[in-house]
Amino acid sequence: MGGARTALFNWLFARRYEGQFLLRVEDTDKARGTEESTRAIFEGMRWLGLDWDEEVVHQGDNVARHRADAERMLANGHAYRCFCTAAELDERRKAAEAGGGAFKYDRRCDRLDPTEVQQRLAVGAPSVVRFRVPEGTTGWTDLVHGEISFPNKDIEDFVVLRTDATPIYNLAVVSDDIAMRITVVMRGDDHISNTPKQVMLYRALGAELPQFAHLPMILGADGKKLSKRHGATAVADWQHEGILPQAMVNFLALLGWSPGGDFAEVMTLDELIAKFNADGLLKKASIFDVKKLEWMNGQHLARMPIERLEPLVTAILLQEGLATVPELAALDDRYRRALEILRTRVRSVTDLAMQVPTYLRVSYDESAVTKAWSTVADAIHVVDLAHETVSAASWDPQAIEHSLRAVAEAQGLAVGRVLGPIRMALTGSVSSPSISEVMQILGRDESLSRLGQAKSFLAGRRA
C-alpha cells in the first residue's frame, strides 16, 4: 500500500503539472525482486489507473553505466579503491561497538600509496569502490520538509561498487535518475538519510539536483509499519475485497496529503489531479483506517455510473457461481434497477453482488424464518392476504403496498407486522429494500409464486 500511495502521489504530481511519470524497477540486488512481485506491482498500478509514460526501465540493464560512473569518480578523485574485506570490516565494527563507540570506516585504503594500489590491482586483489565524503554539510530543500541538512562528518565513506563490480543502490539510483533526466523524486521518508549521500553523488557526477519530496509512511492500525500481519496489504487484496479503484485512490490520496481548508473528501480522479499540489503534502505518518476506506468505497459505489458498476458485479456473480448469463439476461433491465436500489445499502462490490441472487431465487435461512415468521398462524394469515391482494389487483406494486397498509390498519396491526412476513416470503430475509421496490423488480408472476411458496412452506410448518 505504501508503494501504491507513493506511486499515486508521483502520478498525480506529474499529471497535475503536465510532467511525465516514469517507472523504474530497482532490481540491483538480484536476491530481492522476483518477477512475480514486479508483475503484481504493474497489475496493481493498472488497476488503480496509474499509467506511466515511456517504457519501464530495469535498473539491472544499466550496470555498465553504473560502473562507468564509478570509474569517473575514481578518475576525478571523488572515489577510491578499498581493499578491506567484509570480514575485516565486520571485526572492526564489532570491536568498536564492544567499546561502546560507533563504527565508522577509517579511510585507511584512501591513504594507500598509488603504486601500492596498482600493485594490488595487478595481482587481482579484490576491492570495492568507496565514495570519498568531503568536508562540510550536505543539504537540500525538501518539497515536504523544507530545509534538511546533515553534517558530512557523520557520514562514512560509503561503498558504491561491490567487489563483484555491481552497483550499490545509492549509486544506481543517482546514475539512473541523471540518465532519465528525472526532475522530481518523491519517495518514502525512510530515504531521508540516504539523500545526503545521493546529493553528494549528483555533485561528484556533475549533475543538477532534482527536487526531493519525502512522503510520510503509512502505518497499520497498531501504529507499526504496514506489513503482512495487518491483513490485506497488497493492492490486489483490496480488489478482491470489493473495493473500487477510484475509492482506493481517493482514500490513499488523502493519506498524507490535503487540499487544505474546507473540502469535500469524496473526489474523482480528475478532481484529485486538479487539486493536487506540493503544498498539501503532509509530514506525519498516517494510519491506514480500513473503516474510512469502506465508507469511501460506499460513497463511490453510490455515485459511480451504473453502467460501469454493472460489469463489475456481473464478473463476481459469474466467477462465484451465484448467477448464470441466461439468468441475468432474463432479468433484463430489472438487473440495473436492482443494482440501483441495492448500491446505497452496501459498502463493497462483493457485498452488492451477494445481494443479487435474492432477485433470482429465494431460499429460507432458518434464523430469518424464526425471526420473521415467529408465529406461524399469523404469518400464514398475512402471506395469504398478500397473495390474494396481489392476484386480485392489477399489477401496481405501489398500489398493492398501499392496500396492504390499509388492511393492516383495518385489522389494527402495525405496518411492520404485515410487511415483515411478506418481506420474508419475497426475499427470504429480514432486511431488504422497500416491499414495493422488491415487488417491482421481481414482477407479478415471481412475486405471486414466492408468496405461494411461502404459503406451502408455512403450511408444512404448521403441520
Added chain:
RNA sequence: GGCGGUAUCGUCUAGGGGACUAGGACGCGGCCCUCUCAAGGCUGUAACACGGGUUCGAAUCCCGUUACCGCUACCA
C-alpha cells in the same frame, strides 16, 4: 550510541501569532425520516505530548524533554 525526521479528537485532517469557548470527515452514541436494512438530515462524544522561553497575546515562532519512526550494510 550517533545523526536525521515526526508530534492537533480513537483515526484522517483544518489551522501557518489574535477570527479557536480549536473546525470538518471516519468511527461511536442519540434524534429525525422509516415496513426492515441502508442511504440521507440533525445532534452528542472526543485533541493542541510535556516543560521552558519570545510576545500585550501562541495550537501556531524558538529551545529543551519525552515518545515514535528512519538511517548508521559490499540491502533497497
